[in-house]
Amino acid sequence: MREFGTQGPVNSKDHTEVTMNAINNWLPAEPDLETVCKTYSDPIYALSQAEVPAIMLRNAYSPSQCHGLIHRFTNMGLMRDEADTNSADKRTRIDIGTSLGNRGGDKTKFLAHAQTTEHLFNFLFNGFDDPVDLIYDSLTALSPGKEVKVARESDGSRYGPAIFRVHYETHSYKPHIDHVKYREQRTDYEVYRFEHQFAGVLCVQNADENGTGTQAILHRCLWSEEIQPHIAEETFDKYAAANGVENYQVDLNQGDLYFFNTRCIHEVPPVQGTRARIVLAVFIGYSPDDNEIYVWS
Ligand SMILES: O=C(O)CCC(=O)C(=O)O
Numbered sequence: 543m544r545e546f547g548t549q550g551p552v553n554s555k556d557h558t559e560v561t562m563n564a565i566n567n568w569l570p571a572e573p574d575l576e577t578v579c580k581t582y583s584d585p586i587y588a589l590s591q592a593e594v595p596a597i598m599l600r601n602a603y604s605p606s607q608c609h610g611l612i613h614r615f616t617n618m619g620l621m622r623d624e625a626d627t628n629s630a631d632k633r634t635r636i637d638i639g640t641s642l643g644n645r646g647g648d649k650t651k652f653l654a655h656a657q658t659t660e661h662l663f664n665f666l667f668n669g670f671d672d673p674v675d676l677i678y679d680s681l682t683a684l685s686p687g688k689e690v691k692v693a694r695e696s697d698g699s700r701y702g703p704a705i706f707r708v709h710y711e712t713h714s715y716k717p718h719i720d721h722v723k724y725r726e727q728r729t730d731y732e733v734y735r736f737e738h739q740f741a742g743v744l745c746v747q748n749a750d751e752n753g754t755g756t757q758a759i760l761h762r763c764l765w766s767e768e769i770q771p772h773i774a775e776e777t778f779d780k781y782a783a784a785n786g787v788e789n790y791q792v793d794l795n796q797g798d799l800y801f802f803n804t805r806c807i808h809e810v811p812p813v814q815g816t817r818a819r820i821v822l823a824v825f826i827g828y829s830p831d832d833n834e835i836y837v838w839s
């Protein structure tokens with residue numbers, strides 16, 4: 543891996559004011575496209591090298607439109623009403639969209655499901671700004687010289703363009719990575735060709751209305767064969783503490799959009815309280831020498 547920091551922030555923040563005993567030098571590119579693109583000549587490349595934990599675009603989507611979308615999803619029966627604590631439906635995660643991770647085992651069915659998601663998304667946002675377009679447009683701005691498109695197979699059939707994930711009380715993601723090569727070995731899918739994988743996550747609603755919310759933690763540790771036992775045995779937190787692995791907590795407010803390198807070990811603690819944590823998420827395949835970037839969910 544290449545050295546951290548060589549790509550630089552040009553106008554790097556003055557860190558001298560940070561006097562805590564553990565100085566965290568691993569800080570995101572933020573807070574908006576204009577600043578990020580001024581500071582980094584090739585933001586997505588910087589992310590591929592884990593020079594920054596994330597690219598954070600604050601208030602990228604309007605919070606009042608987030609409310610409107612949640613209302614629509616609930617009315618359409620696409621998600622369970624959070625207030626309905628007596629529901630027979632006990633799922634702690636509900637997806638609106640097509641997940642390659644969950645459905646990719648049967649390619650024909652996966653691609654058929656993706657088609658239904660594409661149809662749904664054609665009208666689901668009518669009257670609102672299209673939040674999926676927001677993610678694709680932002681990614682395009684962060685990726686000079688690249689063409690951003692929905693992932694597709696050689697016959698043109700497309701994957702799901704993005705997915706809403708609704709997380710209810712207790713749901714968590716333990717320390718993990720997301721990677722079609724290093725984790726899932728999806729050799730029979732076109733996205734296998736990409737060297738790097740990222741996620742884009744738009745916060746539609748954070749959990750825990752009166753508290754701090756449920757915030758993801760990104761560790762400054764790229765997955766390797768050596769790290770894998772700590773993931774499998776769920777001892778990564780001990781490993782990180784013993785080895786002084788830095789981390790960055792992604793504090794999200796409604797409407798914030800962030801991108802991160804999913805080869806960095808990351809986790810999301812359990813959702814607390816009755817308010818669901820709702821995100822619109824994508825995965826992204828990128829190689830520095832490939833002029834296409836593929837996006838899927
Ligand atoms: O919900 C998040 O903030 C991150 C979830 C996650 O692990 C991912 O999208 O890969």
Ligand SMILES: [Fe+2]
Nearest residue numbers: 719720804808
């Ligand atoms: Fe993940």
